[in-house]
Amino acid sequence: MKKALQPDYVSKFTCIASDCEDTCCRGWRITIDDESYGKYQELSRRDDLFSGKITRDGIMSVEGDFAEVILSENTCPFLNDKKLCRIQEAYGERYLSVTCGIFPRNYNLVNGKLELSLDLSCPHAARLALLDPLPMQLSLSDIKKDSRISKIPTIKSSDTDYPNQVYPYFEEGRAFVLALLQNRNYCFEDRLVILGRFCNDLNLKHDRPKDEMIQLIYEYTRLVTNFGFNQFIDSIPKQPASMLKTLMILLEYRLKTGVPGQRFSECIDQCKQGLHFTMEMSDHVLHETFATIKTGCYDPFMAQHEYIFENYFVNYCFKTLFPFGKQKSIYKKDIFVVPETMFTEYMLLTLHYALIKNLLVGMAGYYRDQFGTQQVLTLIQSFDKNIGHDAAYLQRLLQFFDENKIFNVACAAMLIKN
Numbered sequence: 061m062k063k064a065l066q067p068d069y070v071s072k073f074t075c076i077a078s079d080c081e082d083t084c085c086r087g088w089r090i091t092i093d094d095e096s097y098g099k100y101q102e103l104s105r106r107d108d109l110f111s112g113k114i115t116r117d118g119i120m121s122v123e124g125d126f127a128e129v130i131l132s133e134n135t136c137p138f139l140n141d142k143k144l145c146r147i148q149e150a151y152g153e154r155y156l157s158v159t160c161g162i163f164p165r166n167y168n169l170v171n172g173k174l175e176l177s178l179d180l181s182c183p184h185a186a187r188l189a190l191l192d193p194l195p196m197q198l199s200l201s202d203i204k205k206d207s208r209i210s211k212i213p214t215i216k217s218s219d220t221d222y223p224n225q226v227y228p229y230f231e232e233g234r235a236f237v238l239a240l241l242q243n244r245n246y247c248f249e250d251r252l253v254i255l256g257r258f259c260n261d262l263n264l265k266h267d268r269p270k271d272e273m274i275q276l277i278y279e280y281t282r283l284v285t286n287f288g289f290n291q292f293i294d295s296i297p298k299q300p301a302s303m304l305k306t307l308m309i310l311l312e313y314r315l316k317t318g319v320p321g322q323r324f325s326e327c328i329d330q331c332k333q334g335l336h337f338t339m340e341m342s343d344h345v346l347h348e349t350f351a352t353i354k355t356g357c358y359d360p361f362m363a364q365h366e367y368i369f370e371n372y373f374v375n376y377c378f379k380t381l382f383p384f385g386k387q388k389s390i391y392k393k394d395i396f397v398v399p400e401t402m403f404t405e406y407m408l409l410t411l412h413y414a415l416i417k418n419l420l421v422g423m424a425g426y427y428r429d430q431f432g433t434q435q436v437l438t439l440i441q442s443f444d445k446n447i448g449h450d451a452a453y454l455q456r457l458l459q460f461f462d463e464n465k466i467f468n469v470a471c472a473a474m475l476i477k478n
């Protein structure tokens with residue numbers, strides 16, 4: 061047994077396999093690490109289960125990727141008709157690749173301590189993580205030893221070899237972020253707005269001495285306690301749906317450039333139908349429709365269920381080591397065109413929120429009084445699967461916001477609040 065710091069919902073998770081409404085074996089690339097590839101090559105000499113199902117062609121040189129499963133109709137060819145893995149069935153769990161064996165678990169090593177969270181593109185993990193109205197708790201728990209968890213992203217705050225900067229105040233910074241996200245004295249959107257100010261300040265001053273940075277974190281804690289950001293929050297202009305058309309165009313672009321999963325495509329369709337959305341629609345009509353649905357269908361539900369967003373973003377921040385990022389991140393591929401900073405991480409988080417919220421408002425218009433947790437779960441899980449894992453697309457979003465000069469605290473606040 062090993063110990064890991066993890067949100068409490070993690071210990072309740074086991075894969076529900078054939079009962080899963082979306083299976084992780086459909087809708088995205090399934091990469092194979094070099095060790096598993098070697099095992100499969102060996103087995104393929106006597107078992108044609110593997111024949112023609114794995115390739116090394118066109119593999120991007122991202123850490124851990126060595127080969128890839130050739131999907132059949134966007135689905136893993138090893139999946140049987142009961143949605144069970146035939147490799148696992150025939151040879152046992154230890155023959156699963158790192159990707160398949162670990163998913164949806166996400167490990168980080170922070171200052172020598174193991175951390176574990178779940179990827180919410182798994183519907184069952186999303187259900188467990190998001191639907192608990194109580195604040196998500198982190199605690200040290202026993203986990204099974206697994207040799208595959210040796211290759212994990214690592215943060216060591218004292219490490220001078222850290223690729224960008226040394227973050228000696230990582231622990232204090234993250235503790236503030238998580239406490240802010242769970243501070244129910246503020247509505248959730250206000251917490252995100254304050255987070256933007258915090259990340260921007262951290263970013264501007266990140267190379268100052270540790271004492272000064274800790275002092276900054278204390279000052280933010282004091283201001284949050286004393287509602288010191290209320291004036292700034294109140295000054296955010298009210299322009300409902302001000303960026304909605306832009307966000308819809310960006311989503312359309314994703315639909316055209318990738319192969320979206322069916323669940324996600326259906327959510328986007330429902331959103332568009334709910335808003336009667338067309339590109340030709342005037343801004344005025346779109347804003348009116350959006351505001352009516354938001355007030356009548358979305359807000360009443362969300363007023364009772366803000367904890368869903370809270371849980372999603374606490375999990376997001378814990379999992380991604382927000383806003384410091386992983387030491388070795390997929391975002392460090394050549395496609396990273398917008399410099400990776402703590403504020404970039406915040407803009408990425410803001411885009412997640414804005415896209416999810418706007419899609420949900422449209423879906424609330426489609427479902428009307430049937431709109432509820434099931435729709436929210438489906439959207440968030442399929443969003444995470446289709447957008448959250450598409451690093452190239454996320455980069456293009458950041459680039460778009462950067463080029464259009466909407467990459468700042470004020471614009472992020474408008475994006476969140478409208």
Ligand code: SF4
Nearest residue numbers: 075076080083084182
């Ligand atoms: S998505 Fe989650 S519950 Fe579904 S098959 Fe994969 S690990 Fe299991």
